[in-house]
Amino acid sequence: MSDHEYNPKSKFGKWFNDRLPLLTLANHLTDYPTPKNLNYWWTFGGILTFCLITQIVTGLVLAMHYIAHADMAFDSVEHIMRDVNYGWLIRYIHANGASMFFLAVYIHIFRSLFYGSYKAPREIIWIIGIIIYLLMMAAAFMGYVLPWGQMSFWGATVITNLFSAIPLVGEGIVTWLWGGYSVDNPTLTRFFTLHYLIPFLILGLVVLHIWALHVPGNNNPVGIDIKKPSKDTVPFHPYIVIKDGFALLMFMIVFAFFVFYTPNILGHADNYIEADPLVTPAHIVPEWYLLPFYAILRSVPDKLLGVIAMLSAIFILAALPWLDTSKIRSAVFRPLYRQFYWILVADVLILGYVGAMPAEGLYLLIARVATAYYFLHFLVILPVLGFKEKTLPLPISITEPILGGSPNLAAAKNREGLKE
Amino acid sequence: MAEKKTNRRDFLFTATYAVGAVGAGAVVWPMIDQMNPDASVKALASTEVDVSSVGPGKTITVLWRGKPVFIRRRTDEEIEEARSVKLEDLKHPEKDEDRAQNPEWLVMLGVCTHLGCVPLDQKGDYNGWFCPCHGSHYDTSGRIRKGPAPTNMEIPKYEFVNANTIKIG
Numbered sequence: 001m002s003d004h005e006y007n008p009k010s011k012f013g014k015w016f017n018d019r020l021p022l023l024t025l026a027n028h029l030t031d032y033p034t035p036k037n038l039n040y041w042w043t044f045g046g047i048l049t050f051c052l053i054t055q056i057v058t059g060l061v062l063a064m065h066y067i068a069h070a071d072m073a074f075d076s077v078e079h080i081m082r083d084v085n086y087g088w089l090i091r092y093i094h095a096n097g098a099s100m101f102f103l104a105v106y107i108h109i110f111r112s113l114f115y116g117s118y119k120a121p122r123e124i125i126w127i128i129g130i131i132i133y134l135l136m137m138a139a140a141f142m143g144y145v146l147p148w149g150q151m152s153f154w155g156a157t158v159i160t161n162l163f164s165a166i167p168l169v170g171e172g173i174v175t176w177l178w179g180g181y182s183v184d185n186p187t188l189t190r191f192f193t194l195h196y197l198i199p200f201l202i203l204g205l206v207v208l209h210i211w212a213l214h215v216p217g218n219n220n221p222v223g224i225d226i227k228k229p230s231k232d233t234v235p236f237h238p239y240i241v242i243k244d245g246f247a248l249l250m251f252m253i254v255f256a257f258f259v260f261y262t263p264n265i266l267g268h269a270d271n272y273i274e275a276d277p278l279v280t281p282a283h284i285v286p287e288w289y290l291l292p293f294y295a296i297l298r299s300v301p302d303k304l305l306g307v308i309a310m311l312s313a314i315f316i317l318a319a320l321p322w323l324d325t326s327k328i329r330s331a332v333f334r335p336l337y338r339q340f341y342w343i344l345v346a347d348v349l350i351l352g353y354v355g356a357m358p359a360e361g362l363y364l365l366i367a368r369v370a371t372a373y374y375f376l377h378f379l380v381i382l383p384v385l386g387f388k389e390k391t392l393p394l395p396i397s398i399t400e401p402i403l404g405g406s407p408n409l410a411a412a413k414n415r416e417g418l419k420e
Numbered sequence: 421m422a423e424k425k426t427n428r429r430d431f432l433f434t435a436t437y438a439v440g441a442v443g444a445g446a447v448v449w450p451m452i453d454q455m456n457p458d459a460s461v462k463a464l465a466s467t468e469v470d471v472s473s474v475g476p477g478k479t480i481t482v483l484w485r486g487k488p489v490f491i492r493r494r495t496d497e498e499i500e501e502a503r504s505v506k507l508e509d510l511k512h513p514e515k516d517e518d519r520a521q522n523p524e525w526l527v528m529l530g531v532c533t534h535l536g537c538v539p540l541d542q543k544g545d546y547n548g549w550f551c552p553c554h555g556s557h558y559d560t561s562g563r564i565r566k567g568p569a570p571t572n573m574e575i576p577k578y579e580f581v582n583a584n585t586i587k588i589g
Contacts, residue, residue: 154537158553161535176452180461182486190455278481278488280538284553298554303534303570359555 028214033233034240035220037398041111042218043247044104045210050248051101052206056199058094059143066146068192070185073148074274092263098140099266100255102289105133109317114341116329117219123321125212130318132205137290139198142191149271150281156183156191158284162297165307182277223330224394232398283358291355292348296374298359299367309371316378323378325386333392337385344377461485466589468581471525479541481530484588488530488538489576490549491586494560499523501547502561512571516561519575527578527586528562534569549573 006027008014017023065084067076080087109129112118118126145156160177164170179186217228226232234240258266266288270281286294296313300306316323331338351370357363467484471491474480479492494502502516503523520526530549532539537553544550544557546565551558556567563572578588 154553158535158537164536176456178457179455180457180486184461184486186455186458186461277486278483278538280552282552284537298568301568303568306568 030235030237031229032214032236033217033229034236035218035226035232035398036234036239037220037222037232038218038240038243039221040243040247041107041114042220043244044108044111046244047104047248047251048101048108049206050251051097051104052199052202054097055094055101056203058090058097059196059199061090062094063196066192068146068189070148070188070275073146073188077147089259092259096255096258096263096266098143099258099287099289100251101136102140104251105136106289109133110345113344114331115219115221116223116324116326116331118321119324119327119329120321121216122213122219125209126321127318128205128209128212130314132202132209133317134314135198135202135205139195139202140287140289142195142198144271144287145188145191146195147271148188148275150273150275150279151268151271151284153183153275153277154280154284155286156187159286160187162307162310165304167304184277219329220398221330221332222395222398223328223333224396224398226398285356288352288356291353292351293355295351295355295367296371298355299364299371313371313374316375320378320382324382325384326382326389326391327386328391328394333394334385334389335392336389340377340381340385344374347373347377466587468585468587470585472584476524481538482588484576489588490526490528490530490541490562490573492526492541493524494520494526498547498560502559502563505559505561505563509565511564514561514563514572516563519561519563519572522580525586526560526562527575527588529574529576531573532556532569533564533571533573534567539573 006017006024008017008023013023062080065076065080065087067073077091080091082088084090112126112129141155141159145152160174160183163177164174166173175181177187178184179190217226220226229235268285285291293310293313297306297310300309326334326337328334331341347370350366351374354363354367354370359367464485467482469480469482469491471480471493474491474493476493477495477498479490481488481490483489499516499520502520505516507513507515516523519528530538532551532553534551534554534556537551539549539551539556539558541549544566546557546559548560548562548565549558550556551567551569554568556569557565558569558573559565561572562575564570576588578586581587
C-alpha cells in the first residue's frame with residue numbers, strides 16, 4: 001500500500017504497530033495521495049459509506065422491534081410507527097435511506113461512466129462495485145417485503161416468479177425460494193434473515209472496493225495517469241475529508257427533507273394495506289430505483305426473454321471495461337462519447353418513467369425503443385466509438401491546463417515546447 | 421521430472437477428493453433442502469368447496485395452498501365462445517373440453533402464468549381474465565391469448581364430490 005515506512009512517535013504506538021500495523025493503515029488512509037482536481041461528483045463514495053452505516057444502524061434497531069411472521073409483521077411495523085419511542089423516525093430514516101442510498105449509487109455509477117473510471121487499471125474496482133449494486137438491489141427488494149403490505153407481497157410474488165422462466169428447473173426453484181406453493185410465512189422469515197445478512201456482505205465488499213481503489217489511486221476529471229505523490233496530488237486528510245464532509249452535509253439536508261417532510265412520497269400507499277393473497281393491487285410497480293429494469297422486463301413480450309433482457313441490462317455493466325474500446329478515460333476529451341453519454345442518461349430516465357406507467361400503447365412502444373437503445377449503446381456504440389472517435393489532446397498533467405491559465409487545452413499543448 | 425506416471429499417491433489424492441466431495445455434498449444438501457416446503461405446508465394439500473350458491477356468470481375465489489383458485493359457473497355464451505376457438509389461434513393450444521370436465525364449471529388456479537399476479541375477472545379483450553400487472557389477456561377458458569404469459573392458467577387436480585361440492589387437490 002503506502003510506499004514510505006511509517007514510524008509511530010510514542011513508544012507504545014511502536015510496540016503496538018509492530019504487532020498489528022493498524023497505525024500504518026491509519027497513516028496510509030490519511031496521507032493517501034489524491035488528485036487535487038477531484039470535483040464534487042467524487043464525494044459520493046464517502047456519502048455511500050455513510051448511507052451503508054445508516055442502514056445498518058437503523059436496521060439493527062428496527063430488528064429489535066420487528067416480528068418476522070406473516071401474521072404479525074404488518075402489525076409490528078405499525079407498532080414501531082406508533083408505540084416505539086422514535087420508532088417512526090428510525091423507520092422513516094431506514095425506508096428513505098434505501099432511496100437515498102440508490103440515489104447516491106446512481107450518481108456514483110454515472111460519474112464513473114462519464115470519467116471512464118471503469119477503465120484499466122480499475123476494472124476490478126468497477127466489477128466489485130457492480131456486485132455491490134446487485135446485492136443492494138437484493139437487500140432493498142427483501143427489505144421491502146418485510147412490512148408484509150400488499151406491495152410487499154405482490155412485489156415478492158412477481159420477483160420470485162422471475163425464476164420460473166428458467167426452463168425445466170424454474171418451478172422447482174421458485175417453490176424452493178418460497179418454501180411453499182406461494183409467498184407465505186416461510187418466505188418472509190428467510191427474507192428477513194437474508195436482509196439482515198446482505199448489508200454485512202456489502203460492508204466486506206466495500207472494504208475490497210476501497211482496497212482495490214488504493215492500489216492505482218483515484219481517477220480524476222482529466223482522466224490521465226498522475227504520479228503519486230506529486231504536485232498533482234493532495235493528502236486525503238484534511239483536503240478530501242473536508243470536501244467529502246461538506247458534500248455529506250448537503251446530502252443530509254436532502255435526506256432530512258424526505259424523512260421529515262415527505263416520508264412516504266417514494267413509497268406506495270398500497271403497502272399500508274396488509275398482504276392479501278387473493279387480491280393483486282391494480283397497478284404493481286417496484287420502488288423507483290428498480291423502474292428502468294422493470295421497464296426492460298415488460299418491454300419484451302416473451303417471459304424468458306424478458307427476464308434475460310432485464311438481467312443482461314445489469315450484467316452488461318460488468319463487461320463495460322472491455323466493451324468500451326477507447327483508451328481515453330474522461331469524456332471531457334471525447335466529444336462524441338460525451339453526447340452519447342447524455343443520450344444514455346436520458347434513455348435510462350425515460351426507461352424509469354415508462355417503468356412506472358402501465359405497459360400498453362405508447363408507453364410500451366417507448367419502452368421498447370429505449371430498451372433497444374440501451375443495449376445499442378453498450379454493444380455497438382461504445383465498441384465502435386473507440387475506433388472512430390477523434391479525441392481531443394490530453395494535458396501532460398493536472399496542473400498544466402490550470403497554470404496555462406486557459407481552459408483551451410490546445411493552447412496549453414502549444415506551450416509544451418516552452419516547458420522543457 | 422521426466423515423465424509423469426500415475427502412482428499410488430495419485431490414486432490416494434483422487435480417492436481423497438472424491439470422498440471429500442461426497443462428504444461436502446452430504447453436508448450441503450440438508451442446508452439447501454431445509455428451504456423446500458416443510459411437512460406442515462405439504463399437509464394443507466386439499467380443500468372442499470360448496471358451490472351451491474354460485475349462479476351462472478358468477479365466480480368465487482377460494483384459497484388453496486396459499487393460492488387463489490377461481491371457480492366460475494360459465495354462461496352458455498362463454499362455453500360457446502371457449503369451444504369455438506380454433507386451436508391454431510392459441511399460444512398454448514388446449515381444448516376447452518380438456519380444461520373443464522363439466523362445461524358449466526371452470527376450476528383453475530387464479531394465478532397469471534407470467535409472474536404470478538391474480539388476474540381480474542370479466543376483463544380483457546377476450547371476455548375472460550386480464551392480468552393488471554403486465555397485461556396478459558385470457559379467454560373464457562382461462563387460456564392465454566395476448567400478452568407476456570407463456571401458458572394457460574393452470575387447472576388443479578379437482579373432482580366433484582357431489583353435485584354441489586368440489587374437492588380441490
